[in-house]
Amino acid sequence: MEKLSLRELSEGLKARKFSSVELTQFFLDRLEKYNLSINAFISIDKDKSLAMASRSDSIIKEGKQDYLTGVPIAQKDIFCAEGWKTTCGSKMLDNFISPYDATVIRKFNEISAVNLGKTNMDEFAMGSSNETSYYGNVKNPWNIKNVPGGSSGGSAAAVAAMLAPAATATDTGGSIRQPASLCGLTGLKPTYGLVSRYGMIAFASSLDQAGPMCHSAEDCAAMLNVMSGHDSKDSTSIEREKENYLNGIKDPIKGLKIGIPKEFFSEGLDPDVEKIIEQGINEYKKLGAEIVDISLPNNHLSIPVYYVIAPAEASSNLSRYDGVRYGYRTKEYDDLMDMYCKTREEGFGDEVKRRIMIGTYVLSAGYYDAYYLKAQKIRRLISEDFSKAFKKCDVILGPSAPSVAFPIGDKKEDPLKMYMQDVYTISTNLAGLPGLSMPAGLINNLPVGMQLIGNYFSEAKLLNIANVFQMNTDWHRLSPKGFE
Amino acid sequence: MEWDIVIGIETHVQLKTKSKIFSGASASFGGEPNAHACLVSLAYPGVLPVLNEEAVNCAIRFGLAVDAKIAKKSIFARKNYFYPDLPKGYQISQFELPIVGEGSLSISMGDDNKIVRILRAHLEEDAGKSVHGVEEGKSGIDLNRAGTPLLEIVTEPDMSSAEEAVSYAKKLHELVQWIGICDGNMQEGNFRCDVNVSVKKKGDKQLGTRREIKNLNSFKFIKQAVDYEVNWQIERLEDGGAIKQSTILFDPDSGETREMRSKEEANDYRYFPDPDLLPLEISQEKINVIKAEMYELPNEMKARLIKEFDLSSYDADGITSNIAVANYFEDLLTFNVSAKLASNWILTNLFSRLNELSIDIENCPLKASKLAQLILRIEDKTISNNAAKKVFDEIWDQDKSVDDVIEKLGLKQISNVNEIENILNQVLQDNEAMVEEYKSGKDKAFNALIGQVMKASKGKANPGQVSQLLKEKLKN
Amino acid sequence: MKFNNDEIKKIAHLARININELEASQVSEKLEGILGLIEQMTKVNTDGIEPMAHALDINQPLRQDKVTEADIRKKSLDLSEETDQSLFIVPRVIE
Known part of the structure; x- marks a missing residue:
């Protein structure tokens, strides 16, 4: 049952092969058995999940079933879910029981999917290895000595270890695609504005975007059908007609123009990863795609630009955590200033504090133009590179991450090395474009992800291109050993 | 310095x-x-x-x-x-x-x-x-x-x-x-x-x-x-x-x-x-839609009041000093009262009463519709301006009709020529000395005679008519 | 870019984060590294380039002026560490 696709689970529920309660109990049992070893979840609430499942069962009985009704979905702990502890991986919110639902959560509730639990993540989504979580690092199911990637490492590990059929995740600079890559999953970061950010705890507002983390492109399409759509509570949410991402997902891709940016294959890329991506390219050629060389000349600037814009926005977004209205408050303090400074010193982890300080610095008087404004200008250059590239090709293909999953602790003390993990993913966030990572091979039994980047709102196309690959390959069907 | x-x-x-x-x-x-x-x-x-x-x-x-x-x-x-x-x-x-x-x-x-x-x-x-x-x-x-x-x-x-x-x-x-x-x-x-x-x-x-x-x-x-x-x-x-x-x-x-x-x-x-x-x-x-929906601005209204109704700049300032006053004024005008009288009544009697009581015009107990009735009675010469002040006191915060008060207090002006003439003749008869004084060139005596007429009519004679009739009589 | 401990402390204070001497020197080392990375930007010519604040070029949507939110004090006061008479309590605010 743990290997069934979302479509198979949906059909099974409809045919009453199993009930939602049985299905949910099955995954809760797996959670109990395996979560300790990989630490993928922060909160599990069996009673709540089973109560939701039981409600789903009555809806299924009434014949009002939707595609994902009754299917248990793991929710990244960045999404506020009413009555659930919602921590964002931080001590700051360890006591925060959300009083409301994020729009994404509401959408899953509306079709009566089951919330299986809240997945672990880097604190406030700041990290690429899931080592910054207050709740301990998540382990990669493919090798528990290695990191699962981040920041959606809990969602990735949970789905990879088959503790959940699918999970939600978020991506600010690669936080869906890099862990998907490191855990052998298909993950999609949609166009900025496609999925509502309301109730998704903000890291860098102009870059954050939620998306699905699943085994296959088809599963991602089903998840995106639920998650996407305009939301009047989010000013940056786009008003456009809702698509069914499952439509046309099997369309042939003959004649598709795939752009290969030379900058994605330069130094820093593990040669073994490069080989696997080349195999992927060859597979697409066999499927009738045309390969064109393109250039993204400013891609190397995406990391510096990101490390100005993201911390700047974060430093402001995280000012609300002051111990006054909710969340952690230090135990002893002399006065208001002392309460603020100790609360924030104790409530935030090192990486978060580092980024708050960088952000505070680049926005401060005298530095704004040199850092923040400059970064915004280069952001436009990076974005324009993509517009030019999409005149030559339909989709861009490259690696998702420079390497396979690395050992826990390997880069923890060196932020600069860690930041390079996102060198192929960040530019799409800066431009607001959709990006997808899917498994394309293994190196020493560790998955390698291949990335597809599309033009604005081309999610359906990306999912189609990925699905056709998956119809002809088996990389997405592989699972780590030890979780059967 | x-x-x-x-x-x-x-x-x-x-x-x-x-x-x-x-x-x-x-x-x-x-x-x-x-x-x-x-x-x-x-x-x-x-x-x-x-x-x-x-x-x-x-x-x-x-x-x-x-x-x-x-x-x-x-x-x-x-x-x-x-x-x-x-x-x-x-x-x-x-x-x-x-x-x-x-x-x-x-x-x-x-x-x-x-x-x-x-x-x-x-x-x-x-x-x-x-x-x-x-x-x-x-x-x-x-x-x-x-x-x-x-x-x-x-x-x-x-x-x-x-x-x-x-x-x-x-x-x-x-x-x-x-x-x-x-x-x-x-x-x-x-x-x-x-x-x-x-x-x-x-x-x-x-x-x-x-x-x-x-x-x-x-x-x-x-x-x-x-x-x-x-x-x-x-x-x-x-x-x-x-x-x-x-x-x-x-x-x-x-x-x-x-x-x-x-x-x-x-x-x-x-x-x-x-x-x-x-x-x-x-x-x-x-912007155009909002502009079209906007009420006339104070300075625009002031200019209009001066041009259309010949109000003094000072009075127009007073009427446009705030929206509530302007609204009260506009309400009065809907009853076809003279703009000048309306403006005078607001800026003098109404304002001084509001000031005395420290209340805003929004909370004024005397509604514009009723004040308009009063002003109309001045305009149609039913009562004099002075008599109107007495009516104003009575209707200020009480549920009385303007006409009832005028009736009850007997404030109706005497505008009947015969009636005024009778009183006038009597006064001329009783004050021959004054008449002589006037005829010998002392203009002051004229006003004194009017005063006597008003006194004799208990203030109800229409002063304009009195003055006109007196002039005619004294010519002879 | 070099930071001395006082500069680090000033930034930390602006961000309302306590920091001791030892932490300050560790942090400054890491911040210098990150700023070194950021310095790459200075070489880029951005004359005449419009800054890009948002990923998409769209207008701010407007909300109708309606009261849609109810009193949530039952929940909101419970979430705070210290409340009294429906107020969130903090050390004395000095104006």
Whole structure:
């Protein structure tokens, strides 16, 4: 049952092969058995999940079933879910029981999917290895000595270890695609504005975007059908007609123009990863795609630009955590200033504090133009590179991450090395474009992800291109050993 | 030494909307603490702002009223600082591209008009309130006000006395109520002024260092605070001291200003465009629609009153001094009373009674419809102006009809020529000496004779008719 | 870019984060590294380039002026560490 696709689970529920309660109990049992070893979840609430499942069962009985009704979905702990502890991986919110639902959560509730639990993540989504979580690092199911990637490492590990059929995740600079890559999953970061950010705890507002983390492109399409759509509570949410991402997902891709940016294959890329991506390219050629060389000349600037814009926005977004209205408050303090400074010193982890300080610095008087404004200008250059590239090709293909999953602790003390993990993913966030990572091979039994980047709102196309690959390959069907 | 006083004012005008600027929480004043603090007001993790259309419309109305340019594109920015009544740790405001650009407001100083230039006006959210005295050494935070919409109106440093500052503040206060964007309730903090004061040696080009007096919420305080501050600065400079740019508070009890302790450290607000809000684009069509829906502005109405009804400039000023007065006046006119009489009655009898009782015209017990009846009775000569004052007293706050009162008090004028002639003949007969005096050239005797007629008629004779008839009689 | 401990402390204070001497020197080392990375930007010519604050070029949507939110004090006061008489309590605020 743990290997069934979302479509198979949906059909099974409809045919009453199993009930939602049985299905949910099955995954809760797996959670109990395996979560300790990989630490993928922060909160599990069996009673709540089973109560939701039981409600789903009555809806299924009434014949009002939707595609994902009754299917248990793991929710990244960045999404506020009413009555659930919602921590964002931080001590700051360890006591925060959300009083409301994020729009994404509401959408899953509306079709009566089951919330299986809240997945672990880097604190406030700041990290690429899931080592910054207050709740301990998540382990990669493919090798528990290695990191699962981040920041959606809990969602990735949970789905990879088959503790959940699918999970939600978020991506600010690669936080869906890099862990998907490191855990052998298909993950999609949609166009900025496609999925509502309301109730998704903000890291860098102009870059954050939620998306699905699943085994296959088809599963991602089903998840995106639920998650996407305009939301009047989010000013940056786009008003456009809702698509069914499952439509046309099997369309042939003959004649598709795939752009290969030379900058994605330069130094820093593990040669073994490069080989696997080349195999992927060859597979697409066999499927009738045309390969064109393109250039993204400013891609190397995406990391510096990101490390100005993201911390700047974060430093402001995280000012609300002051111990006054909710969340952690230090135990002893002399006065208001002392309460603020100790609360924030104790409530935030090192990486978060580092980024708050960088952000505070680049926005401060005298530095704004040199850092923040400059970064915004280069952001436009990076974005324009993509517009030019999409005149030559339909989709861009490259690696998702420079390497396979690395050992826990390997880069923890060196932020600069860690930041390079996102060198192929960040530019799409800066431009607001959709990006997808899917498994394309293994190196020493560790998955390698291949990335597809599309033009604005081309999610359906990306999912189609990925699905056709998956119809002809088996990389997405592989699972780590030890979780059967 | 002689000194120039330089004053600029930043006014926070609370906009009259039902809901807050970025959320659907109630923007009404008061209520139990935090009862109007919704998810967004409380800055819960993950919540997002969505802009209230009415706040934007209010800003546009203001821009049009001060003849300012409405920005086609304006930007919301975050002003970052920590304060317990600021839940997000930043205030959403406008910094580089405000919604309203340069405009102007004309104020009257005695017989002179003076133009105060408006530099800009921008939309922003209000903060909550710190409540003291709940517990020893602690403060309570009430976020009901957090997120209510404000329009911050900034002038150039164009005022040069406390009187001008007050005059500007009053004029602005009237205007924002006139165009319906603010309740103007100063006790509730709907209209608060930050007054920037500096002094310089008379004739110096270079401006002096300014100190900003925060949060003045009455015209009286503006006057007192500016007067005190000007003296303080001059004294300090004359003693060889220097002025440090700072933010100060005015204490109404002592009548003094003092530096704010919380603002001692240099503020670095780290403004940047709010990534949760997109550029606000306003089309010319939208501006046109709002313009078309707007009521005549005070200066436009004043000009019309002078032109159309031949009111004096002084009277027209009085009628357009605030929207409620103007509305009362317009209400009177709907009953076809003469504009001049209507204006006279409002500015004299009505105003002095309202003043005596310290009530606003909005709460005037005498409705315009009833005052109109009274004025009509003057116009149709049923009663004299003097008699009308007696009726006014009777109908002021009582449910009596104008005609009943006139009847009951027997105030009806005698306008019947025969009746007046009878009285007149009697008076001429009884006062032959006076008649002789008049005929020998003493004009004063004429008035004395009229007085006698009025006395004989118990004040009911129509004085105009009396005078006319008397003239005719004396000619013979 | 080099930071001394005082500069680090100033930034930390602006961000309302306590930091001790030892932490300050560790942090400064890491911040210098990150700023070194950021310095790459300075070489880029950005004359005449419009800053890009948002990923998409769209206008701010407007909300109708309606009260849609109810009193949530039952929940909101419970979530705070210290409340009294419906107020959130903090150490004395000095104006």
